[in-house]
Amino acid sequence: MAESDGLRYTRMALNNGSGSIPALGFGTLIPDHVATRTATKAALEAGFRQLDASERYRNEVQVGEAMEEVFKAGEIKREDVFVATKLWNNNHRPERVKPAFEASLEKLRLDYVDLYLIHTPFAFQPGDEQDPRDSHGNMIYDEGVTLLDTWRALESLVDEGRCKAIGLSDVNLAQASEIFEAARIKPAIVHVESHPYLPEWDLLDYCSKNGIVMQAFAALGHSSKPNLLEDPVITAIARRVGKTPAQVLLGWAIQRGTALLTTSKTPSRIKENFEVSALPEEAVREISERITTRVRFNAVVETGVPGFIPRG
Structure with a gap:
């Protein structure tokens, strides 16, 4: 392996003055609850200081238990970890935002979160059902609320002090700019699928x-086809610089100016994904310029239904 440097500890300043987000983050989209707890604990112990959760993942309780266990051990403090979670689509009505937020806080066993995101720009029928569908299996959307209405409710959470920053997820450029122009409190983060x-x-x-931090999820392609980890440009660079393909992809993401999320249930892989170091600039350019394949792995931006999350 190449000698380590400080790339893995990169932090990116937030535009609202609330601090900074670690560029290298750990995503908690892990369907199995036992694995969620062990992986979250392993990520913190490996060095990750940014955790990404969501009410839609249905495992905030286990993420909270893992954090509590690590914090009680004393070596890592709550203030050392940047914690984000997300508002799901059935709670877009302004009156539903605060109860949903407070429910997430309770599950996570936290007094505040560092970031709260609108998980997608799609509003679903309000209620307890996360995937409301009609008799034909079609998603039931809520036409009575706009993305800006929901954003205003998130601004109120910042005013109350239990949420340090707010952001958008799964949006396109038009949606991001619309909210940015209209917002009293600007989006600090835009969280989207992104990779080579x-x-x-x-x-x-x-x-x-x-001044918005763009955060890339599925930074390694989420094990989908075509497999990014097997791309010939990536594998050739990995051999050349003595890193794994995953480390090459994560290094590229940080060096081009994005924060990122990576997820694994395997402690050794979690540790590997934290052991990121800087790539030569020519390697960064090579990835940016020579890879011309264009694939979106998650169709959530088209429907609001996330492709990586089981419906059940």
């Missing part, structure tokens, strides 16, 4: 110019 097959250069440029 979906670089989102225009959105990244907009975010950079407006």
